[in-house]
Amino acid sequence: MSIIVQIEAWLVRVPLLQEWAVSPEFGEHAEGNDRLILCIRDSEGFEGWGESMFGGAQQLREDTLSGLVGKAISDFRLSFLDLWPTGSQYWQRPLAPSPFTPNLAYLQHRLRHPLQTLVEMALSDLKTKRAGVPLNQLFGGAWRDRILTDYWMGRVTPHQAQNCVRRAQQLGFRGVKLKTTLEDPNVERLEAIRDVAGPEWKVTVDPNGRFYNLDDAWSVIRRMDQVGNMAILEDPFPRFHLEQFAELRRRINARMVVHIDPPESLWSVLQSGAAGGINLDSHTQGLFNWRLQAAVAAQANLPVWHGSGNDLGIYTAAQLHLCASAPNCQLPGDQIGPWSRECHLLTKDFEIKDGWILLPTGPGLGVEIDHAALNRYTHKHYEWSK
Numbered sequence: 001m002s003i004i005v006q007i008e009a010w011l012v013r014v015p016l017l018q019e020w021a022v023s024p025e026f027g028e029h030a031e032g033n034d035r036l037i038l039c040i041r042d043s044e045g046f047e048g049w050g051e052s053m054f055g056g057a058q059q060l061r062e063d064t065l066s067g068l069v070g071k072a073i074s075d076f077r078l079s080f081l082d083l084w085p086t087g088s089q090y091w092q093r094p095l096a097p098s099p100f101t102p103n104l105a106y107l108q109h110r111l112r113h114p115l116q117t118l119v120e121m122a123l124s125d126l127k128t129k130r131a132g133v134p135l136n137q138l139f140g141g142a143w144r145d146r147i148l149t150d151y152w153m154g155r156v157t158p159h160q161a162q163n164c165v166r167r168a169q170q171l172g173f174r175g176v177k178l179k180t181t182l183e184d185p186n187v188e189r190l191e192a193i194r195d196v197a198g199p200e201w202k203v204t205v206d207p208n209g210r211f212y213n214l215d216d217a218w219s220v221i222r223r224m225d226q227v228g229n230m231a232i233l234e235d236p237f238p239r240f241h242l243e244q245f246a247e248l249r250r251r252i253n254a255r256m257v258v259h260i261d262p263p264e265s266l267w268s269v270l271q272s273g274a275a276g277g278i279n280l281d282s283h284t285q286g287l288f289n290w291r292l293q294a295a296v297a298a299q300a301n302l303p304v305w306h307g308s309g310n311d312l313g314i315y316t317a318a319q320l321h322l323c324a325s326a327p328n329c330q331l332p333g334d335q336i337g338p339w340s341r342e343c344h345l346l347t348k349d350f351e352i353k354d355g356w357i358l359l360p361t362g363p364g365l366g367v368e369i370d371h372a373a374l375n376r377y378t379h380k381h382y383e384w385s386k
Contacts, residue, residue, distance in 0.1 A: 002073045008038070008039045010382075011037075014377045016340055036051070050121035052315070065384065116286045129363040143327045158185055279307045282306070291326065298327060304331060
């Protein structure tokens with residue numbers, strides 16, 4: 001029986017390349033939280049790696065990870081890792097033998113641990129390495145050997161948008177996702193991209209709800225749509241305005257995409273008719289539940305992509321495997337983190353061909369950690385052994 005004999009974790013801070021993240025006129029782009037890197041080693045010499053932007057409070061993080069040591073690999077249910085200490089959550093009290101004790105088997109799945117994605121990723125990597133198969137085999141196998149992916153930029157001026165597109169073209173990308181607000185030069189920016197890359201270079205526009213409402217934004221959105229290169233408009237309004245998403249879908253040529261957040265909102269989005277596509281991410285719900293949500297979207301005949309957050313190499317590799325496993329993951333993602341930061345912490349770069357990132361091959365995640373780079377960007381290191 002294989003057991004966990006060692007846990008290592010690193011808090012890392014890898015700076016963004018600010019000149020490619022946002023124009024100075026809009027301020028600096030937030031670096032984001034530290035990334036937590038995890039390595040789980042078992043008694044037979046296999047190891048699995050994970051990465052997450054969410055780690056919870058320091059004490060919870062340390063108590064949870066140290067508590068994994070000595071446990072059997074076969075004891076873990078990857079889809080929902082019961083990592084909470086007994087009695088630590090309100091719904092676990094009062095404890096037996098009180099007549100008011102809830103049935104934990106029915107309630108457990110309702111409360112995800114902040115380390116769910118991190119630990120699930122590392123255990124999934126370890127299990128598939130032990131089996132000698134790529135990670136996507138855990139989720140049904142690969143439908144494709146490359147993932148459609150766009151470049152990414154923050155809020156930039158029209159001139160800087162052209163510079164970013166030129167860099168993206170040199171790297172091998174064929175489209176771009178950009179962040180914006182209603183007050184930005186939205187039409188001029190799309191025109192500038194069209195002028196440098198042509199109308200076939202497609203743009204995903206993501207205001208993160210900052211177009212406010214349909215009445216305020218309609219005149220601008222109409223002119224943006226008329227430029228001809230806005231292929232996707234994601235989350236123009238706050239997501240409590242789903243009826244306005246649905247109305248806007250009827251008025252424009254661009255595909256309307258809704259980012260599902262929280263995960264439980266998927267059903268209301270599908271019912272509303274607001275979405276012509278779905279942005280799903282696994283940051284909070286984990287890998288297995290991302291795959292379940294992609295399957296639900298497939299039943300509704302909706303394409304998806306996996307959202308990202310300028311992630312490092314380990315999480316990017318996991319996202320690529322998930323995307324490969326879902327037949328309806330056909331919209332361009334934005335797994336740009338390895339090209340938007342100083343380092344991705346891997347020994348080899350991902351390969352881009354004509355706008356597609358080639359799926360890593362080999363067992364598990366199919367990537368190798370650059371330990372020298374990992375140590376260079378680490379500002380806190382943990383280790384627990386049996």
